[in-house]
Amino acid sequence: MTSIFKSLFFILSYLSLSACNEQVLNSPYPASSKENQAVLYSSFSERPRHLDPAKSYSSNEYAFIGQIYEPPFQYHFLKRPYELEPLTAAKMPEVIYLDSSERVLAKDVATDKIAYSDYIIEIKPQIKFQPHPALAKNKQDEYLYHQLSEIQMADITLLSDFTQTGTRELTAADFVHQIKRLVHPQISSPIAELMKQYIVGLGGYGLSIKDKPRTALKDTAISGVEVLDKYRYKIRVKGKYPQFIYWLAMPFFAPMPWEADAFYSQQVLIDKNITLDWQPLGTGPYMLEENNPNLRMVMLKNPNYHDAFYPLEGEPGDKDKGLLNDAGKQLPFIDKAVYKLEKENIPYWNKFLQGYYDASGVASDSFDQAVQFTGDGELGLTQAMQDKGIQLQTAVTSSISFVGFNMLDAVVGGDSERARKLRRAISIAIDYEEYISIFMNGRGVAAQGVIPPEIFGFSSGEQGINPYVYEWDGNKAQRKPLADALQLMAEAGYANGIDKNTSEALILYLDTAASGPDERARLNWFRKQFAKLGIQIVIRATDYNRFQQKMLNGNAQIFMWGWNADYPDPENFFFLLYGANAKVLHGGENAVNYQNKEFDRLYKLMSNMENSPERLGITQRMLEILRYDAPWVFGVHPKSVSLYHGWYHNLKPNLMANNKLKYLRIDPQQRKIMRQQWNKPILWPIILIIGLIVVLVLPAVRSFQHRAQETIK
């Protein structure tokens, strides 16, 4: 018995002493000797599939490669509307228009005269790649690790196990090499087929290297992409394609040294999962120090990073918000960024509140705890969050979710007045304001057209409303009353949801890829919206693959889908309704198979224009056509809501930039103090539980001892 009490005493003493220690017990990070290092702690819920800039095409992957690879251009961190500026390029590209005989044309020549556009890009000198074994050389100027043997690989399991690293200057050839990589069959770039339509010679190049290894790319030339000299290269694009500049701000066009392909193509490395798809090699402000996508990914400041500075100017109001306090300072500010795998919302949220993550989104479970609506309907922080010094940041995303009508369908599709009125009636009946309130906790804006806010062509106020669905009440857009929708139904020949031709109830089919148990309430809500018009809706929920197949075959009648912009241009939304992109006919992104000659004509016109009042006018006309025809029920532009701790600085939503990390600043001292304050261990319940067990067991032990000592009487 004495030994039990001794053990208990020891445990309690240990816990008490631990509690007195400054080191908190629940920290998920090891105690570091570099306490003052500015380390960002973040997370990822799904391991990135690809970190190769030719393959990667999702936001969770861009969170990493956006900091490591540097394309020629980037979005200005502070200015709005979004504005491109040079990154690795020395200046904005020189664009030369050519006719079919390759004669140079004037800048203001008519679009139909332009056969090619040459983009001449000049890059900054003295930019160096991060230290990397692929670039390591010996004294004879030979690459150390380009012909690895099994013996050399015996002690190597990670990239960091290589003892030597090297670097070299970035050249124009590295940008050209990356463009070649886009069409190599082993790489399977998602934009390969798209770019073949634009970049001269890319399609033929893909065929010529079809059976060659990636190492052959270096010595195989491509007709439309050319190295002009060490610091200049040229991309020839078919026709006029002003949006091409936006692609040049994406990691697809970031430079890649040929040495990377030579190094990573070695089978001995592939066998150990050391591939370019997992171990990037870039010129950016950060380099991937540890890549364990099953556990954590760590990025360190690139010691070879070139000179880059915090912007000197922003939009009005930025200075007052403190966003220009670091103006002109050398980037990046953060020394190290640790991303930990965190699959579940609840532990992530709790660790954010304990100060172990610097930022968090707001999941539905924690919405009420974090956010509340202010008197004027805006989102604000709850008192508990304000007490912790947490900052709130909201932004309407450059995306849209919508309900689409298959225009090939005999009932809801087509150009007839009947079908148009039916579609408009449904557009009025689906009350997206209610939807946003119920299912999105108010985190969204009902769409008035295809273009989200902050994108050229979007208009706010009365002139921006969809007049077929909304009315302007002098202050805000007000959804038209249901009576208007019922009237449209009657005019379309479906009074009270009864088809006047068959005298039977109108039954429509809604296809969706939302099939989980959580979606039931959402789908029931949609059913009720159609029921307002007397329409019986049959919901055909399926998985995303089946859904895509249905769309491809044109087997859906009404469906729910969405789009997230690649770049901030109305063309990137209008192309979803362009006739030549019809999914059934051409396999394109026009899932509703909408065809309108005037819309298509205007699309071709506006897609070749620079932003101007004339282009704005065309955009407005195109919006009017879409609102009139109603091939979509314009749904919601979701609003992103993010929380940041008080030690997090230089926060401004930028939905286009992928390389924001270099601008952010952390105050590690403040974080350390707050973590200690928020995480003082509570020990008394443990003592209480142990006490209770002792109290419960002791009488039984005594009783047992007493019974054991009893003799037969």
Next chain:
Amino acid sequence: MFNYILRRFLYAFPLLLGVNILTFVLFFIVNSPDDMARMQLGQKHVTEQAVENWKQQRGYHLPLLINQGVAGVNKIKETIFYQKSLRLFAFDFGISDSGRNIGADIQQRMWPSLAVALPSLVVGLLVNISVALMMVLFRQSYLEFSTIVLCVIIMSISSLFYIIGGQFIVGKLLMLVPISGYDTGLNAYKFLILPVLISVVSGVGAGARWYRTLFLEEIEQDYVRTARAKGLTETQVLFKHVLKNAMIPILTGVVVVLPLLFMGSLITESFFSIPGLGSYTIDAINSQDFAIVRAMVFLGSVLYIIGLLLTDISYTLVDPRVRLS
């Protein structure tokens, strides 16, 4: 015994082939190679040509089980099944559809799974046996009654509740251990305390009651009465005789699950962000990575067969009356 083991291994081959075919057929009933390609290529700008290229590069352009376009043995050899699934018998797991070496991933991820599962098993076993022995020792007292009630309550609650509740109380309110996470090497210990504790607590209800039943069965045996008659104390009877004899079913029950410890726990690993094999499998299913699904199902089957074989062998070791023939 050698012949027995050899025979069992030979039996395993058709079994594993059957499992392999079943996994293959089930997977491809739900997912076509086109689906897999779209999943890997993302959602934007995916053209039919891109899908075809992806399939061609990874060998998914071939027919599934029989290739009618070729002659002879190539009808079987030039199929997805032959080229993708049969290599597993040489434990060559190949490359995942996202391009990673599966064997290397399994080697890396089995250790975190084991780091949680092994202490959970050992500590759980000790706690369950201790609680069961306590119930038997204090049988027909308020302690036994209250412990049984507690066990039934513990059994009635979902394991998910223990995880969320444990994270909330121990990690968030009391702030004694990290809520979730994992680290390599010795730094892993503080991340293992909570999942192991939760695993032990959530399993003690069923475990302790099961062992109590075994002990009570033994305690009624003649040899126990004889031991008491020769004057041994109740604790001596319990620890020297009853425990020893009851260990046979306990031991064999434990041996069968030993190889499966490598496979990890899906829910625990997911909630605690432990990068083990349990979450590896579910991630692969979600991303339609057939190469990983097939490898993990195969590995699970092999480990289960090994587990059953070890159980049979362990019978002969703990009970001399059993002979394998």
